[in-house]
Amino acid sequence: MKKILALLSILALGACSSLKGNWDFDPQVNFSNFKTYAWIVKKTDDSGYHLDGLMEQRVHDAVDAQLSAKGISKVDETSADILVNYLTKTDKKVDVDTFNSNFGYNPYYGRNWWWGGSTQTQTTVREYEINTLMVDVVDNKTKKLIWRGSIKDTLKKNKTPQQKTESINKAISQVMANFPPKPNEG
DSSP: OHHHHHHHHHHHHHHOOOOEEEEEEOTTSOGGGOOEEEEOOOOOSSSSOOTTHHHHHHHHHHHHHHHHHTTOEEOOGGGOSEEEEEEEEEEEEEEEEEEEEEESOOTTTTTOTTSSSEEEEEEEEEEEEEEEEEEEEEETTTOOEEEEEEEEEEOOSSOOHHHHHHHHHHHHHHHHTTOSOOGGGO
């Protein structure tokens, strides 16, 4: 019974996904001046193949939709007001939980804890990954970073392509909710 409860707790913790967003910007920048954007073109030696091209396309589509909804139009890099880029990183985390349980009646609890009943200790170790997705906005004239949004999420394995797209759309929506920042936020 104890093993089943421990397994259920691990599965429940593994199923939890909490998005933790963060963002920062240069308060000296007037974001209302920006009406156009372009993606930063990554210089590659190959003929267009990217290691994770499917995920990259999902991120581009999600950011494009968010910026379009905010009235910011996609143009070529030379005429864009701002440039957009994204970065990802994965961190491995380990949680170690120890549970102590006391079984049986213990009339002497507090004085002699070992009389009556028994104590068992169970330790569980859970390794998981935290993905961080960062979206950067750069002023195309000054080439300086003016806004960065990021979000962290636990990595869920074996997602379908539709679930991956939905997850990216949700994450980008939360990151871009704070772009452009309001003038009084600085």
